Amino acid sequence: MDLEDVARLRRARDTMDRFYAQPLDVPALAKAALMSPGHFSRSFRAAYGETPYSYLMTRRIERAKALLRRGDLSVTEVCFEVGCTSLGSFSSRFTELVGESPSAYRARSHGARGFVPACVEKVVTRPGGRRGKAVSSGEAPGGASP
Structure with missing residues (x-):
């Protein structure tokens, strides 16, 4: 992969980061990256895993996790707020990545655990965690306690 392709993939990833709530699909992202959808998908996977x-x-x-922790929106409202169009698909994917349903996550206490820098909070609460396992918001990567 050449540097030009890497720059295009980074722009596509940045677009997803910024506009995650908008309807985004592979053909549109590929077009923005000046690649065919197949080449874009293969290159993206090779670059980002x-x-x-x-x-x-x-x-x-x-x-969605951040919005659910706030507690002022229903699961359905959160689903649509983050750009998902199917509550069932959203709930299934949430459960797969987080290890519990959005409703259970919303109902669970997320009380203050003391000050945690945003960069640490993002890593610790990232869906999928290390090695594809869900990392709950009360655990540090590797099983250590915060």
Whole structure:
């Protein structure tokens, strides 16, 4: 992969990070990256270790977790707020990545655990965690206590 392709993939990833709540699909992202959809998907996976769809859903679930912790929106409202159009698909993917349903996550206490820098919080609460396992918001990567 040449540097030009890497720059295009980074722009597509940045687009997903910024506009995760918008309807984004592989053909549109590929067009923006000046690649065919197939080449874009293969290149993205090679560069980032996951498909564009998986990356986008991880961003959406990260944002959904923050909205659910706030507690002022229903699961359905959160689903649509983060750009998902199917509550069933959102709930299934959330459960797969986080290890519990959005409703259970929302109902669980997320009380203050003391000050945690945002960069640490993002790593610790990222859906999928290390080695593809869900990392709950009360655990540090590797099983150590915060």
